[in-house]
Amino acid sequence: xxxxxxxxxxxxxxxxxxxxxxxxxxxxxxxxxxxxxxxxxxxxxxxxxxxxxxxxxxxxxxxxxxxxxxxxxxxxxxxxxxxxxxxxxxxxxxxxxxxxxxxxxxxxxxxxxxxxxxxxxxxxxxxxxxxxxxxxxxxxxxxxxxxxxxxxxxxxxxxxxxxxxxxxxxxxxxxxxxxxxxxxxxxxxxxxxxxxxxxxxxxxxxxxxxxxxxxxxxxxxxxxxxxxxxxxxxxxxxxxxxxxxxxxxxxxxxxxxxxxxxxxxxxxxxxxxxxxx
Amino acid sequence: xxxxxxxxxxxxxxxxxxxxxxxxxxxxxxxxxxxxxxxxxxxxxxxxxxxxxxxxxxxxxxxxxxxxxxxxxxxxxxxxxxxxxxxxxxxxxxxxxxxxxxxxxxxxxxxxxxxxxxxxxxxxxxxxxxxxxxxxxxxxxxxxxxxxxxxxxxxxxxxxxxxxxxxxxxxxxxxxxxxxxxxxxxxxxxxxxxxxxxxxxxxxxxxxxxxxxxxxxxxxxxxxxxxxxxxxxxxxxxxxxxxxxxxxxxxxxxxxxxxxxxxxxxxxxxxxxxxxxxxxx
Numbered sequence: 001x002x003x004x005x006x007x008x009x010x011x012x013x014x015x016x017x018x019x020x021x022x023x024x025x026x027x028x029x030x031x032x033x034x035x036x037x038x039x040x041x042x043x044x045x046x047x048x049x050x051x052x053x054x055x056x057x058x059x060x061x062x063x064x065x066x067x068x069x070x071x072x073x074x075x076x077x078x079x080x081x082x083x084x085x086x087x088x089x090x091x092x093x094x095x096x097x098x099x100x101x102x103x104x105x106x107x108x109x110x111x112x113x114x115x116x117x118x119x120x121x122x123x124x125x126x127x128x129x130x131x132x133x134x135x136x137x138x139x140x141x142x143x144x145x146x147x148x149x150x151x152x153x154x155x156x157x158x159x160x161x162x163x164x165x166x167x168x169x170x171x172x173x174x175x176x177x178x179x180x181x182x183x184x185x186x187x188x189x190x191x192x193x194x195x196x197x198x199x200x201x202x203x204x205x206x207x208x209x210x211x212x213x214x215x216x217x218x219x220x221x222x223x224x225x226x227x228x229x230x231x232x233x234x235x236x237x238x239x240x241x242x243x244x245x246x247x248x249x250x251x252x253x254x255x256x257x258x259x260x261x262x263x264x265x266x267x268x269x270x271x272x273x274x275x276x277x
Numbered sequence: 278x279x280x281x282x283x284x285x286x287x288x289x290x291x292x293x294x295x296x297x298x299x300x301x302x303x304x305x306x307x308x309x310x311x312x313x314x315x316x317x318x319x320x321x322x323x324x325x326x327x328x329x330x331x332x333x334x335x336x337x338x339x340x341x342x343x344x345x346x347x348x349x350x351x352x353x354x355x356x357x358x359x360x361x362x363x364x365x366x367x368x369x370x371x372x373x374x375x376x377x378x379x380x381x382x383x384x385x386x387x388x389x390x391x392x393x394x395x396x397x398x399x400x401x402x403x404x405x406x407x408x409x410x411x412x413x414x415x416x417x418x419x420x421x422x423x424x425x426x427x428x429x430x431x432x433x434x435x436x437x438x439x440x441x442x443x444x445x446x447x448x449x450x451x452x453x454x455x456x457x458x459x460x461x462x463x464x465x466x467x468x469x470x471x472x473x474x475x476x477x478x479x480x481x482x483x484x485x486x487x488x489x490x491x492x493x494x495x496x497x498x499x500x501x502x503x504x505x506x507x508x509x510x511x512x513x514x515x516x517x518x519x520x521x522x523x524x525x526x527x528x529x530x531x532x533x534x535x536x537x538x539x540x541x542x543x544x545x546x547x548x549x550x551x552x553x554x555x556x557x558x
Contacts, residue, residue: 176368176372179368182359194385195374
């Protein structure tokens with residue numbers, strides 16, 4: 001990825017130079033693994049799991065399918081899980097995109113306009129800490145379809161962290177950027193788009209990272225309630241059938257999907273924030 | 278006033294930069310006190326003083342980035358009420374936006390100074406300005422990949438692109454090594470004379486002030502006020518090798534140092550008197 005970008009876009013060369021020569025480290029970091037300790041811990045975890053599921057005998061053992069059984073089930077269930085992922089993402093991606101877009105736009109406006117800040121802050125202070133899972137039953141009752149209800153709660157879960165971080169980013173922007181914009185005589189729109197937005201991006205990305213985790217929580221929880229398909233639905237369905245190998249496989253699969261999504265976001269962030277020292 | 282052929286000595290009232298009875302306080306603490314200063318159009322003035330003397334604040338007031346508590350500032354008779362493209366500013370560092378390439382930084386400035394021209398035209402002109410400051414090869418680079426000296430060259434190019442008749446420079450070379458500093462001083466003298474601009478240059482470096490300025494305005498601290506103004510009589514173009522270290526240069530430098538020493542001693546005496554008065558109570 002880095003190699004391609006440095007050829008295609010010389011502007012990104014600086015960002016790539018800094019990471020060059022660290023290929024192994026980069027790959028390890030990619031999986032969240034740093035050095036052999038992480039791998040050893042995962043192996044240890046597998047051993048403990050294997051031991052619990054096969055080594056000892058107790059009444060609830062059927063709740064602990066062995067690693068081998070689980071990964072076989074995971075392999076068999078992949079097509080079904082993949083379809084579920086597609087259905088989940090059809091709700092997740094548009095809702096999250098809308099929440100990120102509105103969170104950034106509204107956040108930039110509120111963060112740079114004292115009057116808007118005074119108007120919106122009291123409401124934001126009250127509404128933003130409400131755990132968005134609380135809205136799920138009401139959203140399902142209120143909105144015509146499950147998709148719109150799930151989309152709504154995902155939106156709420158993503159909007160607040162993105163919005164709040166954007167406001168912080170815009171409000172804590174170094175004075176020198178504002179001075180420079182004033183010296184150049186930039187108009188409000190240009191100032192927001194070419195100065196405040198890029199300067200706030202580090203904060204905005206922290207907001208999106210938090211929002212992404214929230215989005216998965218909101219969606220899977222919502223799917224437990226009333227979906228006909230999707231990742232959360234998959235787990236709920238096989239829990240109802242007491243098919244624990246499939247359920248655990250679904251949990252592991254969901255973990256991997258969240259990890260991959262986070263990594264994708266991290267890569268986008270690296271590209272957009274190449275200019276940071 | 279020996280040998281200053283480039284000067285515009287007689288100034289019509291209302292032309293150039295004018296500061297009258299200026300006062301500026303920051304949350305009750307006086308920063309600048311009763312500043313009166315006239316800078317002729319085309320003059321190169323250095324504001325010289327120790328840290329905390331308010332020289333940067335004075336420059337920000339001239340730029341229109343701060344508003345005075347009382348007094349008046351004007352450029353060619355028009356009061357200064359806010360920033361304007363007529364007065365370009367180069368800050369000590371970070372004048373450029375780090376997320377844009379050098380060219381993009383300059384085309385953004387050109388968009389304001391030449392709104393009627395095409396993007397292609399602005400691009401070409403940006404590259405010309407970069408070439409003028411010796412950065413043609415780095416046009417597509419981002420500031421964080423450049424040295425401090427190159428970044429300041431870029432900042433100067435951007436200010437030139439604004440086409441401002443007034444250049445305000447806030448210790449622009451304070452963070453540079455001596456060699457780059459000297460090179461950039463000569464660059465500033467170059468761009469100042471062609472076409473001729475009015476330059477206000479803030480520095481705490483006595484030699485830099487003498488080398489660059491037509492006139493050095495010395496500010497004392499706590500609160501900031503003008504303690505002396507000194508005309509620099511050297512002819513232009515100035516030759517660094519011949520000038521720096523010449524008896525005349527050293528004489529001026531010592532005169533300036535001595536004046537600052539006196540001011541410091543006066544301030545200490547004044548504080549002692551006040552403290553002495555306090556002890557009696």
